[in-house]
Amino acid sequence: xxSEKVMDHFTNPRNVGVMDDAxxxxxxxxxxxGDAMKIFIKVKDDVITDIKFQTFGxxxxxxVSSMVTExxxxxxxxxxxxxxxxxxxxxxxxxxxxxxxxxxxxxxALHKAIKDYRNKQGK
Numbered sequence: 001x002x003s004e005k006v007m008d009h010f011t012n013p014r015n016v017g018v019m020d021d022a023x024x025x026x027x028x029x030x031x032x033x034g035d036a037m038k039i040f041i042k043v044k045d046d047v048i049t050d051i052k053f054q055t056f057g058x059x060x061x062x063x064v065s066s067m068v069t070e071x072x073x074x075x076x077x078x079x080x081x082x083x084x085x086x087x088x089x090x091x092x093x094x095x096x097x098x099x100x101x102x103x104x105x106x107x108x109a110l111h112k113a114i115k116d117y118r119n120k121q122g123k
Contacts, residue, residue, distance in 0.1 A: 015069035024117030
């Protein structure tokens with residue numbers, strides 16, 4: 001049902017934690033399934049230099065959270081705004097159809113963190 005990459009990111013999630021001095025924070029949740037995700041980003045010269053997450057949810061939600069941090073770290077904020085639910089699912093070698101909504105959470109939380117950063121910068 002789950003790819004090897006999904007299981008790896010679920011059992012060994014990367015970049016878990018809180019960032020007290022985050023430049024941007026994005027929160028996203030799905031009340032239907034109960035998943036909740038929070039993404040913290042640190043930005044220098046418009047590049048995401050550090051990223052962390054906290055997620056309460058299923059294996060797919062945790063794997064997507066971990067993968068979005070791996071994908072976005074080192075990207076410019078403009079590049080990171082182009083991360084999609086499909087690109088995250090593809091990076092995990094696919095998600096079961098009934099779990100694709102989890103990849104929406106990752107992309108949406110990342111985009112909200114970037115929007116929060118831009119608002120704080122007056123952009």
